[in-house]
Amino acid sequence: MQNIPPPATRSVSLRVNGKPAQLEVAPWVSLLDALRHDLDLTGTKKGCDHGQCGACTVICDGERILSCLTLAVMKDGSEITTIEGLGQPGNLHPLQEAFLEHDAYQCGYCTSGQICSGVAMIEAGHGKTREEVKDLMSGNLCRCGANTNIIDAIMAVKDGNHE
Amino acid sequence: MNNFHYTKASSVDEAVLAGKGAENYFIAGGTNLLDLWKYDLTHPQKMVDVNGIEELKTITELPNGGLRLGALVTNNTTAYHPLVEARYPLLSRTILAGATAQIRNSATNGGNLLQRTRCYYFYDPASPCNKRNPGSGCPAVEGQNRLHAILGFSDKCIATFPSDMCVALAALEAVVRVTGPNGSREIAFADFHRLPGDRPELDNTLGQDELITAIDLPPRGYAEHHNYLKLRDRNSYAFALVSVATGYELEAGMIANARIALGGVAHIPWRVEAAETYLEGKAPTEASFAGAADLILAGAQGFEHNAFKIELARRTIVRSGMMALDPSCQRPGAPPSL
Numbered sequence: 001m002q003n004i005p006p007p008a009t010r011s012v013s014l015r016v017n018g019k020p021a022q023l024e025v026a027p028w029v030s031l032l033d034a035l036r037h038d039l040d041l042t043g044t045k046k047g048c049d050h051g052q053c054g055a056c057t058v059i060c061d062g063e064r065i066l067s068c069l070t071l072a073v074m075k076d077g078s079e080i081t082t083i084e085g086l087g088q089p090g091n092l093h094p095l096q097e098a099f100l101e102h103d104a105y106q107c108g109y110c111t112s113g114q115i116c117s118g119v120a121m122i123e124a125g126h127g128k129t130r131e132e133v134k135d136l137m138s139g140n141l142c143r144c145g146a147n148t149n150i151i152d153a154i155m156a157v158k159d160g161n162h163e
Numbered sequence: 164m165n166n167f168h169y170t171k172a173s174s175v176d177e178a179v180l181a182g183k184g185a186e187n188y189f190i191a192g193g194t195n196l197l198d199l200w201k202y203d204l205t206h207p208q209k210m211v212d213v214n215g216i217e218e219l220k221t222i223t224e225l226p227n228g229g230l231r232l233g234a235l236v237t238n239n240t241t242a243y244h245p246l247v248e249a250r251y252p253l254l255s256r257t258i259l260a261g262a263t264a265q266i267r268n269s270a271t272n273g274g275n276l277l278q279r280t281r282c283y284y285f286y287d288p289a290s291p292c293n294k295r296n297p298g299s300g301c302p303a304v305e306g307q308n309r310l311h312a313i314l315g316f317s318d319k320c321i322a323t324f325p326s327d328m329c330v331a332l333a334a335l336e337a338v339v340r341v342t343g344p345n346g347s348r349e350i351a352f353a354d355f356h357r358l359p360g361d362r363p364e365l366d367n368t369l370g371q372d373e374l375i376t377a378i379d380l381p382p383r384g385y386a387e388h389h390n391y392l393k394l395r396d397r398n399s400y401a402f403a404l405v406s407v408a409t410g411y412e413l414e415a416g417m418i419a420n421a422r423i424a425l426g427g428v429a430h431i432p433w434r435v436e437a438a439e440t441y442l443e444g445k446a447p448t449e450a451s452f453a454g455a456a457d458l459i460l461a462g463a464q465g466f467e468h469n470a471f472k473i474e475l476a477r478r479t480i481v482r483s484g485m486m487a488l489d490p491s492c493q494r495p496g497a498p499p500s501l
């Protein structure tokens with residue numbers, strides 16, 4: 001196959017964590033790479049780059065998606081929230097606080113994806129029971145095995161035990 | 164991974180025009196296409212982004228009492244749509260049994276029909292594979308074939324079609340609406356996917372430059388008695404080893420009409436109408452569903468690592484038939500009803 005030489009870049013306008021962001025990217029750049037490399041938002045992680053781990057989960061127009069399996073150019077005009085936009089030290093999102101309280105991470109690599117995924121699930125109103133929450137969170141793998149505590153943290157926020 | 168051109172279409176006509184050309188691909192959710200591209204299994208020259216075609220993003224009621232699902236509505240939006248939940252809960256359950264919430268939020272109804280097989284050899288560019296590289300051979304026949312077909316395969320290819328959603332669409336007798344350079348046509352679901360035969364590189368009967376615009380659901384939705392039972396190596400986020408979609412209507416306690424479709428066992432969602440006719444007039448009992456299972460699995464043949472699927476499929480058909488009596492028992496964490 002013939003490779004198309006650069007610079008075949010396109011402009012993409014996003015709102016990321018509440019602020020406008022203007023990008024010049026090649027069509028083949030994933031949203032994940034654009035966030036990490038172009039916008040320096042390295043809280044979103046690359047685990048597998050193939051849709052299998054959930055580490056790259058971000059919230060796009062209110063819904064959790066995998067930023068590794070979408071092109072940045074496809075999201076022109078979208079509103080993206082990453083872990084950086086959910087909360088910052090001193091002003092954490094309730095689910096971030098719950099993760100601290102419930103010891104819901106070990107190495108921390110999956111954590112930003114878990115939290116973005118959990119926040120979007122709660123906001124969508126899905127997951128009535130613990131079993132359903134486990135099923136709906138199964139797209140976020142934790143190779144350290146913190147899953148039980150992760151579900152505890154999410155259930156605490158869902159049940160209103162966190163502001 | 165190769166570089167490619169990108170263009171965004173805002174109407175069906177624009178997309179069809181831009182899509183002409185063997186290495187031009189429509190991109191919808193991108194969850195299968197980008198994965199294949201990253202593995203160097205497809206080499207798009209141009210991606211035609213169809214996400215700007217607003218008219219394909221709606222779910223609308225049809226005059227005949229059916230429902231039209233736009234090709235670009237996401238799998239999750241479809242599964243949680245109030246009309247789908249109320250009238251086609253079998254479709255909801257089936258969609259929610261596939262992939263993960265993140266993937267379903269991107270994956271579209273049209274893209275789901277066209278996802279490629281998960282055969283390990285197809286996914287390994289270093290392996291021969293008649294589906295990816297016609298004429299190179301099929302290492303699965305004598306190799307790792309746990310995920311592979313027990314029905315309808317050929318000596319060229321024993322791959323399975325991995326979609327969950329399509330198992331329900333087969334049972335519901337959906338109709339696929341498509342538009343190409345020569346106009347629009349409708350394809351009955353049973354004619355959409357094809358058996359591998361001598362041309363395993365062709366998964367379906369869609370023309371290379373045709374765009375799926377919608378999927379129509381006929382009025383009959385089996386809302387009262389339905390079940391989707393998916394068996395896999397882990398409880399979530401895995402493809403089916405065997406799955407069964409069951410729907411039937413009862414009259415005075417007897418089955419008036421029934422549909423049964425299987426996933427994970429063939430190159431297409433597998434349906435045998437004789438088994439459905441057999442159930443008519445019978446009580447919904449284990450014995451009735453076992454009789455149907457015999458008809459569905461007639462001619463099934465296993466390979467070294469998947470022969471277990473024949474007995475597994477038989478039991479899954481029976482269990483799914485019984486679970487369909489009380490559909491609430493299939494929600495995650497629901498207590499077993501039987």
Ligand SMILES: Cc1cc2nc3c(=O)[nH]c(=O)nc-3n(C[C@H](O)[C@H](O)[C@H](O)COP(=O)(O)OP(=O)(O)OC[C@H]3O[C@@H](n4cnc5c(N)ncnc54)[C@H](O)[C@@H]3O)c2cc1C
Pocket residue numbers: 050051052188189190191192193194195196197198213234235238260261262263266269270271272273274275276277278325326327328373374375376400401402403
């Ligand atoms: C990790 C992982 C796990 C998964 N698990 C499951 C599972 O358990 N069960 C399951 O059923 N699925 C599963 N999937 C597959 C998923 O459902 C599909 O990837 C998805 O449905 C494809 O839809 P898409 O819109 O993203 O398609 P795309 O990737 O955008 O496109 C797929 C193909 O369809 C073509 N296309 C797309 N839309 C149209 C259209 N309107 N007209 C014509 N051609 C079109 C594209 O050109 C491409 O060839 C999984 C996927 C991943 C990555």
Ligand code: FES
Pocket residue numbers: 045046047048049050051052053054055056057066067068069
């Ligand atoms: S990096 Fe996207 S799912 Fe693993």
Ligand code: FES
Pocket residue numbers: 104105106107108109110111141142143144145146
């Ligand atoms: S905390 Fe290490 S992968 Fe989840």
